Amino acid sequence: MFMKSHLELSDNQFESQFENYQLPPSIFTHEAHLRLAWIHIKKYGVDVAINNIKGQIKNYVRSIGEEDKYNETLTVAAIRIVYHFIRKTPLNSFQEFLTKNQKLKTEFRELIFKHYKTNIFSSEIAKREFLEPELLPFS
Numbered sequence: 001m002f003m004k005s006h007l008e009l010s011d012n013q014f015e016s017q018f019e020n021y022q023l024p025p026s027i028f029t030h031e032a033h034l035r036l037a038w039i040h041i042k043k044y045g046v047d048v049a050i051n052n053i054k055g056q057i058k059n060y061v062r063s064i065g066e067e068d069k070y071n072e073t074l075t076v077a078a079i080r081i082v083y084h085f086i087r088k089t090p091l092n093s094f095q096e097f098l099t100k101n102q103k104l105k106t107e108f109r110e111l112i113f114k115h116y117k118t119n120i121f122s123s124e125i126a127k128r129e130f131l132e133p134e135l136l137p138f139s
Contacts, residue, residue: 006032007095011039019056021063028060034104035094037082046083050076073126074112080138081111 006014006027017023018036036056040049054075061070085104091097098104103111112120115133120126 003027006035011035011094015039015043018060021060023060025064025066030108031098031105033078034082034098037079038086038094038097041079041083041086046079049083050079053079068127071120071127072129073116073120073123073131076130077112077115077120077133077138078108081108081115084139 003009003024004027006023006029009017014023014032014035018028023032036053037049040052043049044052054072057075058067058070061067082104085101086097089097089100091100109121115136115138116131117134118126118131120131123131125131
């Protein structure tokens with residue numbers, strides 16, 4: 001069966017397939033990254049989610065030969081931003097959560113730049129290590 005979207009999987013299936021490098025790279029989109037953060041925060045809390053996801057994404061990109069795509073600052077910042085929205089709209093379905101928080105999908109770069117003046121998307125330092133926000137701290 002060819003999978004077109006991560007939404008074809010249950011949260012547990014999605015989490016397991018990603019962790020075991022079985023998720024096709026073509027469906028590991030920005031939205032799928034948000035879902036991974038949402039699942040981990042809901043299951044494990046934000047601090048454990050950050051540790052889990054950093055390790056899993058590093059391993060995943062290594063498994064597909066795309067190590068240069070990993071960005072430590074972006075990964076942590078995205079999880080912190082998702083956590084902020086979870087606290088605002090605590091829903092039990094990722095699709096409902098994303099529907100209520102379309103900014104995560106449509107204005108993500110703008111959300112990042114509320115926290116950073118550094119362009120963390122292209123910074124080599126930001127890719128290697130977490131940079132604290134210069135503008136607005138994550139609460």
